[in-house]
Amino acid sequence: MVRRSGEATREEIRVAAARLFRERGFARTSVRDIAALAVTNPALVIRHFGTKELLFLDTMRFTIDDEPLLDVPLERFGERFIDVVLSQDDIRGVYLALVRGSNEAQIKVRLQAIHERTFVEPVRARLAGPDADVRARIAAAVVGGLLYALWVVEDEALLAADRDELIARYGALLQQALTGPTSPRPTAAPPR
Amino acid sequence: MVRRSGEATREEIRVAAARLFRERGFARTSVRDIAALAVTNPALVIRHFGTKELLFLDTMRFTIDDEPLLDVPLERFGERFIDVVLSQDDIRGVYLALVRGSNEAQIKVRLQAIHERTFVEPVRARLAGPDADVRARIAAAVVGGLLYALWVVEDEALLAADRDELIARYGALLQQALTGPTSPRPTAAPPR
């Protein structure tokens, strides 16, 4: 077998791990599988990354391209945000692996960090007022709900739904969380 | 050690398994742990239930008490539904274990079934019109988002938030999904 530099081997392990973790998740991916795909052996995987969990954390990252969020007016932020989240293909595998792996303490911490940075912060940055933080967190929960329904549960009817209609409907809901009233009856006169 | 009847042993294994799976999840609970807690041995656990996964499926069930949903007027259904879901303590452990275990094919099927029966169906039963199904599924996603944020991610600010305020805010949002308009600007005149 060809001798590679340490860095090259490390990288091949990383690539193999990233692929398998995304496709099969943490639990169903063995260190031996990763080693085989990287054409090396399990011991080396551990030697380079310490533990399977650390390797997982090293490879399961993503950042959304939030540029499309900056130029949109606040009234259309909801729809745009849903559009952005659903458009970035690489999110799905990582998100799924993180959610399903969140039994492990460190993976849960990573999920929290990504939730905060990807879903809470971009929203809160656009809001003001005393309830900006709560609104942003509720909005993040709503966004998480869509990913949960589509990717974790795999609600077949939602997956089959027209993409634009889904974005419009769910975007409107998210918009409500951002800029809508708090009371349940927005069009009625406030009580008393 | 005292000899028990087969049925009694089965039941003790079930109780031990239910507790450990709820507390630690599927991956972090070993058949040996379950056997130890049930004061028996691993072989018997497998003999009685086939595999660890089948034992998991046997014990991880829940049904919500949907009686409080039946007498509430549709305009208040959103808030009431959130209230009910957050009030039933036994949901949390099972829901979490199912989500995190959904890497396993059969566990995912169970999660889908529970999602459908617990979150989609009660909502759809109260709606009419051509978009009743989509609305119900989107509403279920919204509800799932709250459980996800609270229990999977454990958003600390949301967990610390005033329970009634959270129910009011999130309930209003859910209500929007049920009976609100589809367009993003509910208070404005419809375009053209």
Place this chain on the structure above:
DNA sequence: GTCTATACCTTGATAGAC
């Protein structure tokens, strides 16, 4: 400094004695 061979321990599952 890189890598291979090997072995250790835990875990899910099975076989066979009682």
Place this chain on the structure above:
DNA sequence: GTCTATCAAGGTATAGAC
């Protein structure tokens, strides 16, 4: 119906070859 012994797979560690 119950238990002991055992296996195979998987995560991890280490010794030593190159």
